[in-house]
Amino acid sequence: MTDARLRHGRLSLALSFFVQGVTFALLVTRIPxxxxxxxxxxxxxxxxxxxxxxxxxxGSVVTEKLVARVRPGVVLRxxxxxxxxxxxxxxxxxxxxxxxxxxxxxxxxxxxxDASMNMLGVSLQRAYGxxxxxxxxxxxxxxxxxxxxxxxxxxxxxxxxxxxxxxxVAVLLPAALIGSRWYADADAEAGPAEADGSAGAASEPVxxxxxxxxxxxxxxxxxxxxxxxxxxxxxLQDVLGGSEELATVPYNAYMVTTLLGRAVxxxxxxxxxxxxxxxxxxxxxxxxxxxxxxASAAWVGIVGFTMLGLGLCVIVPQTxxxxxxxxxAASDTAVARLNIFNYVGFLIGSPLVGAVGDLWSxxxxxxxxxxxxxxxxxxxxxxGERQDRYGGGHERPRTVDVG
Numbered sequence: 001m002t003d004a005r006l007r008h009g010r011l012s013l014a015l016s017f018f019v020q021g022v023t024f025a026l027l028v029t030r031i032p033x034x035x036x037x038x039x040x041x042x043x044x045x046x047x048x049x050x051x052x053x054x055x056x057x058x059g060s061v062v063t064e065k066l067v068a069r070v071r072p073g074v075v076l077r078x079x080x081x082x083x084x085x086x087x088x089x090x091x092x093x094x095x096x097x098x099x100x101x102x103x104x105x106x107x108x109x110x111x112x113x114d115a116s117m118n119m120l121g122v123s124l125q126r127a128y129g130x131x132x133x134x135x136x137x138x139x140x141x142x143x144x145x146x147x148x149x150x151x152x153x154x155x156x157x158x159x160x161x162x163x164x165x166x167x168x169v170a171v172l173l174p175a176a177l178i179g180s181r182w183y184a185d186a187d188a189e190a191g192p193a194e195a196d197g198s199a200g201a202a203s204e205p206v207x208x209x210x211x212x213x214x215x216x217x218x219x220x221x222x223x224x225x226x227x228x229x230x231x232x233x234x235x236l237q238d239v240l241g242g243s244e245e246l247a248t249v250p251y252n253a254y255m256v257t258t259l260l261g262r263a264v265x266x267x268x269x270x271x272x273x274x275x276x277x278x279x280x281x282x283x284x285x286x287x288x289x290x291x292x293x294x295a296s297a298a299w300v301g302i303v304g305f306t307m308l309g310l311g312l313c314v315i316v317p318q319t320x321x322x323x324x325x326x327x328x329a330a331s332d333t334a335v336a337r338l339n340i341f342n343y344v345g346f347l348i349g350s351p352l353v354g355a356v357g358d359l360w361s362x363x364x365x366x367x368x369x370x371x372x373x374x375x376x377x378x379x380x381x382x383x384g385e386r387q388d389r390y391g392g393g394h395e396r397p398r399t400v401d402v403g
Contacts, residue, residue: 006127009184013120014139016080016179019172020113021143022150023087026165027106028229029151033161034090038099048099052107053343059111060343064336066112067119072332073183076116080176082109084169091161115339119332120185121317122324126331127186131269133317138262141313145255206333210326213379214319215341220372221315222345223352224285224308227369228254230350231362232305235292239362242298250305257309265314274318275384282376285311289370293363315376316342322383 035045059079066075086109089102121136147168154164232250236242261281268277288307295301323338324331349369356365 005184006124006186008182009120009186010124010128010132012179012182012184013117013124014136016076016113016117016176017136017139018143018146019080019176020083020110020117021140021145022147022168022172023083023143024110025144025147026151026168027087027090029148030154030161030164033155034099037091037161038093038096040096040099048103050347051100052103052110053347055104055107056111056114057340057343059108059113060115060336060339061111062108063112063115064333067116067332067336071185072116072119072123073180073185075112076120076183077177077180079109079112079116080180081173083113084173084176088162088165088169091165111339111343114342115336118320118339119335120183122320122331122335123186124184125321126324126328127184131266131274131321133321134262134265134269134314137313137317138259138265141255141259141262145259148252148255206327206330206337208337211323211334211337213382214323214326214338217315217376217379217382218319218338218341219345219348220369220375221312221319222342223349224289224312224369224373225316226346226349227353227366228305228308228312231353231357231365235362235366236298236301240295240298240301242301246298250302253302253306254309257306258313261310261313262317265317268314269318273384274322275380277314278318278383279377279380281311281314282373282380283311285315286370286374287311289366289373293366293370312373315373318383325384326382 031045031049034040040048063072063075083106086102086106089105090099093099093102117136121133125132150168151164153159154161229251232254233247236250237244237247265277268280285308288304288311291304291307292301293304295304320335320338323334327334352368353362353365356368
């Protein structure tokens with residue numbers, strides 16, 4: 001694969017991560033408006049919200065089967081428009097059953113989208129021979145900030161959901177389709193010599209016993225992430241006595257520091273290795289939860305949530321990258337199975353913290369994700385497995401450095 005082909009593939013995939021960040025943020029930040037539009041009760045809303053990650057897990061499983069027949073880039077090329085159209089459908093309907101169809105389509109297609117995006121990211125990182133996965137997830141974080149800002153503007157001006165979503169989809173849909181022309185699957189397009197070199201490993205199945213530590217790390221990371229997204233505002237206001245306006249700051253700070261951490265994280269991985277970066281991220285995230293749990297004032301809580309952004313941001317991208325290293329000839333299958341635990345963590349995190357908070361206290365509830373994130377330290381060595389076969393603890397480059 002030529003240098004230009006790799007660069008174009010990297011840019012087009014970063015665009016897909018950005019578009020997905022915008023799309024997902026537009027959905028989750030306007031849930032109250034969606035609830036009002038369809039007249040969904042507070043009792044019924046959790047069922048609708050839980051259906052999305054469950055169906056996304058199904059979509060990830062289906063993608064594992066699809067990529068045995070077609071390249072991940074083909075799956076991504078069609079999944080991304082479906083996600084955008086499903087978002088539009090959620091804004092355009094008027095009956096609850098219509099929302100159900102839109103969210104079902106969103107969940108299934110977002111599972112395929114997440115899995116195929118990370119498959120391509122792992123493949124490109126292997127071709128580059130150095131860490132670039134954090135950069136893709138930084139593009140996602142940037143998209144999330146942009147999407148949340150657009151959602152705020154729509155809510156501030158009291159725009160109908162369809163009016164708020166339609167211009168965004170009108171811009172992002174053609175951009176995603178045009179960008180999909182340059183998706184690059186470095187594994188599928190590898191030269192004959194490289195293909196021969198991995199032929200023996202290709203027959204090796206993806207052993208769940210080997211993948212399990214990474215699956216647990218993925219689930220724990222998303223439990224931590226969902227804790228911040230679902231409980232930071234309530235915690236700052238109800239537990240730490242912050243104002244309603246101040247309660248919006250922790251999540252914004254978390255998103256900004258997530259973007260900053262991912263933007264520079266690849267440099268840290270190249271310099272110190274993935275094991276050291278994941279260990280530092282886990283310790284920083286654990287310390288962040290401890291600061292939040294022990295905070296005596298709202299500003300201290302904000303500092304804790306800021307630490308969480310810097311700590312958690314490196315774990316998920318490196319978990320996908322580690323799965324690719326662990327099963328170099330079956331990375332698509334490994335990534336698809338690992339991606340399911342993204343949704344497991346998202347599904348478990350918020351109800352778990354809420355239940356502990358109701359039964360004990362919300363300060364105590366913050367210790368639960370803290371312990372889970374710190375468990376990552378036990379499995380940190382899994383992030384470096386099989387690197388020694390390429391010498392010096394680094395990934396084997398399959399092509400020249402293309403910047």
